[in-house]
Amino acid sequence: VAKRSYGQYCALARTLDLIGERWTLLVIRELAAGPKRYSDLLDALPGVGTSLLADRLKHLEAKEIIRRRTLPPPAASTVYELFGAGAELARALLPLTVWGVRHALGPRRRSEAFRAEWPLLAIGALIDKSDTVGVSAVYEFRIDDSVGHLRVENGAVSAHAGEAPDGADVVVVSDVETFVGIPAGRTDPATAMADGRLVLEGEPDAIEVFLRLMPIDLEARPTDVPAQPATRRRAARGPAR
Amino acid sequence: VAKRSYGQYCALARTLDLIGERWTLLVIRELAAGPKRYSDLLDALPGVGTSLLADRLKHLEAKEIIRRRTLPPPAASTVYELFGAGAELARALLPLTVWGVRHALGPRRRSEAFRAEWPLLAIGALIDKSDTVGVSAVYEFRIDDSVGHLRVENGAVSAHAGEAPDGADVVVVSDVETFVGIPAGRTDPATAMADGRLVLEGEPDAIEVFLRLMPIDLEARPTDVPAQPATRRRAARGPAR
DNA sequence: CGGCATCCATTTTGATACTG
DNA sequence: CAGTATCAAAATGGATGCCG
Numbered sequence: 001v002a003k004r005s006y007g008q009y010c011a012l013a014r015t016l017d018l019i020g021e022r023w024t025l026l027v028i029r030e031l032a033a034g035p036k037r038y039s040d041l042l043d044a045l046p047g048v049g050t051s052l053l054a055d056r057l058k059h060l061e062a063k064e065i066i067r068r069r070t071l072p073p074p075a076a077s078t079v080y081e082l083f084g085a086g087a088e089l090a091r092a093l094l095p096l097t098v099w100g101v102r103h104a105l106g107p108r109r110r111s112e113a114f115r116a117e118w119p120l121l122a123i124g125a126l127i128d129k130s131d132t133v134g135v136s137a138v139y140e141f142r143i144d145d146s147v148g149h150l151r152v153e154n155g156a157v158s159a160h161a162g163e164a165p166d167g168a169d170v171v172v173v174s175d176v177e178t179f180v181g182i183p184a185g186r187t188d189p190a191t192a193m194a195d196g197r198l199v200l201e202g203e204p205d206a207i208e209v210f211l212r213l214m215p216i217d218l219e220a221r222p223t224d225v226p227a228q229p230a231t232r233r234r235a236a237r238g239p240a241r
Numbered sequence: 242v243a244k245r246s247y248g249q250y251c252a253l254a255r256t257l258d259l260i261g262e263r264w265t266l267l268v269i270r271e272l273a274a275g276p277k278r279y280s281d282l283l284d285a286l287p288g289v290g291t292s293l294l295a296d297r298l299k300h301l302e303a304k305e306i307i308r309r310r311t312l313p314p315p316a317a318s319t320v321y322e323l324f325g326a327g328a329e330l331a332r333a334l335l336p337l338t339v340w341g342v343r344h345a346l347g348p349r350r351r352s353e354a355f356r357a358e359w360p361l362l363a364i365g366a367l368i369d370k371s372d373t374v375g376v377s378a379v380y381e382f383r384i385d386d387s388v389g390h391l392r393v394e395n396g397a398v399s400a401h402a403g404e405a406p407d408g409a410d411v412v413v414v415s416d417v418e419t420f421v422g423i424p425a426g427r428t429d430p431a432t433a434m435a436d437g438r439l440v441l442e443g444e445p446d447a448i449e450v451f452l453r454l455m456p457i458d459l460e461a462r463p464t465d466v467p468a469q470p471a472t473r474r475r476a477a478r479g480p481a482r
Numbered sequence: 483c484g485g486c487a488t489c490c491a492t493t494t495t496g497a498t499a500c501t502g
Numbered sequence: 503c504a505g506t507a508t509c510a511a512a513a514t515g516g517a518t519g520c521c522g
Contacts, residue, residue, distance in 0.1 A: 026249075054504085054506080114250040279484065295486055
């Protein structure tokens with residue numbers, strides 16, 4: 001079962017040898033949101049086929065990218081989680097994700113699944129952590145038929161599926177195309193808010209903080225990226241700090 | 242030939258739908274070094290199979306990631322080159338490449354091909370462009386059995402295969418493992434230079450500029466030994482030939 | 483030759499059935 | 503729930519064929 005390799009001593013080629021096979025990076029994405037059980041992963045990745053998922057997990061575990069762990073009683077279920085190099089890998093995927101928002105993500109196709117966690121993961125990773133000191137807030141996003149929330153706690157940002165259990169400081173309601181159109185440069189937030197395709201609910205003060213944190217401008221963010229001749233957008237009318 | 246898709250409206254999944262298939266990203270890597278002909282790509286990617294390469298190229302062209310262009314006479318050959326989204330894609334691969342240097346690149350296997358352009362592409366992309374203003378220099382790298390050079394010209398850095406045609410300001414001689422060990426954190430540059438596994442040839446001034454530009458620490462490394470202007474430096478054969 | 487298209491032997495995969 | 507086992511369909515890789 002000699003693994004297929006590109007046979008090149010090149011960092012990118014070796015990386016693809018390691019994690020370039022089908023489904024592998026989506027497993028990483030899923031685990032980036034937190035530990036998950038085998039069946040959670042099966043649910044989250046329709047079409048994967050159970051034995052292929054098992055193979056991938058075993059491989060990633062052998063390479064110390066993920067770790068298999070049995071939760072302490074009473075939960076006692078086994079979960080997979082990112083580990084060591086895996087956490088760094090998740091971060092390395094961010095620019096690729098940003099690229100995808102702008103170049104691979106057109107309108108949503110009817111057959112495509114969507115979960116609010118996906119954009120929230122990226123948004124959470126893109127938030128400038130130095131902006132979050134002293135901020136403690138929960139933001140809920142209702143996008144199309146999916147709900148997720150971001151939890152900002154004093155320097156840490158985490159993305160979660162579902163409603164915020166203890167209520168949210170700001171609730172964002174939108175349809176996917178409008179929502180992903182913002183970072184993609186297709187949606188002008190101010191316009192979208194004006195015609196109701198994008199709604200922010202919450203106290204004015206909370207909304208102001210929220211708007212300050214959101215990484216609306218992807219252009220000058222990840223590692224570098226001298227922007228293309230992109231059309232200049234205006235952020236939603238939020239007072240400067 | 243309905244393309245296989247993950248069926249998820251997620252930026253990463255869509256990106257992988259677009260460029261996640263086998264060989265695609267290595268084609269991007271090859272074109273990141275500059276336009277190449279079909280046969281150049283075949284040579285650079287042993288094992289690809291001619292029809293698969295043709296498919297990939299056609300697909301990438303259709304998605305406006307690369308462009309097919311016929312060079313003006315007298316060359317009159319057709320080349321493929323990165324285009325629009327493709328250039329941004331190449332940049333988005335950098336973090337993945339950096340990850341690979343640290344986590345996917347062990348010792349070189351006997352059967353693996355190696356070309357000096359590969360690390361040079363990454364190094365060139367990682368150089369802080371603001372450090373290069375007013376700098377005009379050529380650096381040649383002789384790594385194992387492969388030679389390549391970096392050309393720094395007032396804010397622009399480009400990587401090329403082969404020797405520098407007009408001589409180099411600094412020539413770096415090393416074996417691959419020592420060389421890639423530097424960013425990976427396995428090689429201490431000072432030690433490697435002391436025991437001759439890493440040799441820098443050139444005028445002291447040129448070497449000083451060179452060392453300033455090199456992105457030696459990819460991120461804060463645990464055992465960080467900054468490459469100060471080396472204490473022991475071999476000024477050997479002149480830079481020009 | 484450069485630039486593909488065609489034809490097969492192998493691998494990978496996807497979907498389902500089955501087990502502790 | 504957490505996987506294995508099995509098998510058909512798809513993707514890959516090699517070798518050739520073709521055409522300017």
